[in-house]
Amino acid sequence: MAQQEDVFKKIVAHCKEYGFVFPSSEIYDGLGAVYDYGQNGIELKNNIKRYWWDAMVKLNENIVGIDSSIFMHPTIWKASGHVDAFNDPLIDNKDSKKRYRADVLIEEQIAKYDEKIEKEVAKAAKKFGDAFDKEKFLATSVHCQEHQAKRDALHARYAKAMNDNNLEELRQIIIDEEIACPISGTKNWTDVRQFNLMFSTEMGSTADGSMKIFLRPETAQGIFVNFLNVQKTGRMKIPFGIAQIGKAFRNEIVARQFIFRMREFEQMEMQFFVRPGEELKWFEYWKKVRLNWHKALGMGDENYRYHDHDKLAHYANAATDIEFRMPFGFKEVEGIHSRTNFDLSQHQKYSGKKIQYFDPELNENYVPFVIETSIGVDRMFLSIMCGAYTEEVVGENDTRVVLKLPAVLAPVKAAIMPLVKKDGLPEKAREIINTLKYDFNVQYDEKDSIGKRYRRQDAIGTPFCITVDHQTLEDGTVTIRERDTMEQERVPVADLYSIISKKTSFSELFKKL
């Protein structure tokens, strides 16, 4: 575990050192849980957004995109339930004065039982080798059964407390499980209180005439309130979806773990409108489609899993998360929710406007049901960084840090390097850049030895390094080095376009979906 924490620290440091992510307002000592993206980070982030946007909007003829405002009429948040129910249960440790989310403390405790079982299994697998039968072992090991029984009992108690909104019981679980504050090590806890996560501000100039408005905590409501606009102007027929990428704001109680939990972040959300009664079928459909989207990036299928929700949000009748194995455990990257017709019905009620769809096949009006897929750009970014960060031993006494990013997402696709800064090689390198720059993000690099330049590009995940040498001037060939294998090959300059595009083009990736 400690080792994994070290890895995470290294990833955070790497993000800063190589221009991916900087703490916001750093020269003023930063601002809690707010971050800025640097020159490489923005490229990676834009590529993630493009992968999502095109997979939704370009590949599905029944999904269209919008871009709604961050500021919205305040009644929207009353109708959506956020004013009354967008709360997290918080608890303070009286000794360290640190604040925690009570639900997170308990979920981590549940995860500890899971880890204990996994450890027993790993130990036994090692002992029995090929003859090991996991199912049989789980069914017969006394230790595993004890852990499982404790886990299940805790899980049931926790789920009930959350669903009943029973704050005292949440506190009692923390006491009974003897959960200690990781900072002070004590179990001296305050009561559990609810805390609303929405930021608010004033709109309008005078104090009397101004209106309290909220910074949106999710982009979804901008889609719901535009449902009729899009359906009518786009003549959309159910089932259809509306996609949006945009900023969201939450005054998170516990904002640690870098860009995993931010106060200002970006979401990519798609609301899919379906016939009442068909929502669970579409929920299953989107669960599969979304997991496949993640897996197509080739970061290892074993690093993803579903996690079904214990406590359903006030609007949902089914919900699952797609989790990725971060250095600090499996964590939610995306949520898929069956939101029923809650949001549209609420907006119909609060606005007094009819929000319905006339289904020509059924010959009836109804308020559509909704399946939502909601993913955080920043969390996706973090999962990619964590999955890609690799320290490798290369030869004796030599190591390299390489970001094994999916090539389509890499900030720079190829670096073009003249072997030396003379003899016309820089000019030739620039000439090559001029043929590639319209299609790819390419970089010119002439500083330091070739070895150092390779390492710099490895550290930002550049799939190809292309070296221009004296032979290039004679026969029009260059060496091209591949990031992961470090293999070098001599190829004609004329082949570069097809070599780079084969590996880095979105179309190859989309064909896997």
Ligand code: ATP
């Ligand atoms: P959590 O339980 O981690 O607080 P959530 O279940 O409240 O997350 P949703 O409301 O389902 O999250 O939001 C959808 C997605 O938006 C999440 O899967 C996550 O990727 C992203 N997200 C939510 N809150 C944050 C945040 N504070 N910082 C970064 N990304 C976030």
